[in-house]
Amino acid sequence: MSGHLADNVALFGRALRAAGIPVGPGAIVDAVGAVEAAGIRRREDLYWTLHSVLVSRREQMPVFDAAFRLFWRRRGFVEKLLAEMSPLAPGEKGREKPKPGETRVLEAMQPRKARREEETVEREVSARLTASDRDVLKERDFAQMTAQEIARARRVIEAMRLPDDDRPTRRLRPDPRGRLVDLRRSLRGSLRGGGATINLAFRSRHTRPPPLVAIVDISGSMAEYSRLFLHFLHTLAEKRRRVHGFVFATRLTNITRDLAHRDPDDALARAAARVKDWEGGTRIASALRDFNRLWSRRVLGQGAVVLLFTDGLEREAGSDLAFEMDRLRRSCGRLVWLNPLLRFGAFEARAAGIRAMLPHVDEFRPIHSLASMEELVRALGTSRPDGADPARWLRAAS
Structure with a gap:
């Protein structure tokens, strides 16, 4: 293999490790050997060869995709490397808003000297600026967080004080x-x-406290938000009893036993291994039908609170969706719909799936940042918080 290509594979593995994917020296050696054995002729060949070696979990796929697109983004660069061209230098940030996962990758590809300078500046800031940073972190969108910010967000979630709703x-x-x-x-x-x-x-x-049941959408459009919400759900399960978790994209999966593991990373890894449709399509009606038929009588007793975490963008929105939502609402004590799309100020309930679901929920809340998550925690401790009435969205749309 060309020495430059091997060096760039090693640099790419180092960037993945800095972006949050556990890539060790052994995996890099295996990746170099796999590229050499595969006989790279096209860009796609290199992508899937490295993907098969360096990606071990579903949740790592968006980060790998963004890293590959940014690291090997020059047209014809792979072919030039095969001709022993010089390695690619990380480019500058574009002016466009980064896609989910790209922020961590761009941060990971910064020169090591620049990262050390930023870390030194961060250590020297005053307490006043530190408080300001916490406020910025609370308002930061989950999809645009860096790897360091995600780690800080997880610590904030673990320290959240749950509501006294006995x-x-x-x-x-x-x-x-x-x-x-x-x-x-x-x-x-x-x-x-x-x-x-x-x-x-x-x-x-x-x-x-009443049972808490979370039905979480893990389709492609929700992946960047569902991961931290599942971390929040694990925190709830660790601090109180009777917390049930279900995830769905094209099918419904019960992950309650996986969330019972004490270590959050181990719990989420077990849940990811159990789920077969992570980042797949969205079938809300069929997932709710399975839940109502198989699980509602088991977990929705004693005034259970249901947290429905989805954007409502159903592929096949029809009467079935409205029927299953009505059945779910009649079976629980309180139905709270958490939708990341509410982070947009111009959001309107125009989609057919959203209009079919809204009449059957008690509350309609955003869930895209730590601030919105803390607001949810406070809302769970009250019978009916202000500003969460879903009817006003239907009136605004009509």
């Missing part, structure tokens, strides 16, 4: 300040003193 249940528990007399305990206590006197024992209703 509700009374039918079960009773001993309570000296309760209003209900516990006759059985009162009589049992009187027998210890010979039955001469009866000291009344009291009890009250036991309180516990």
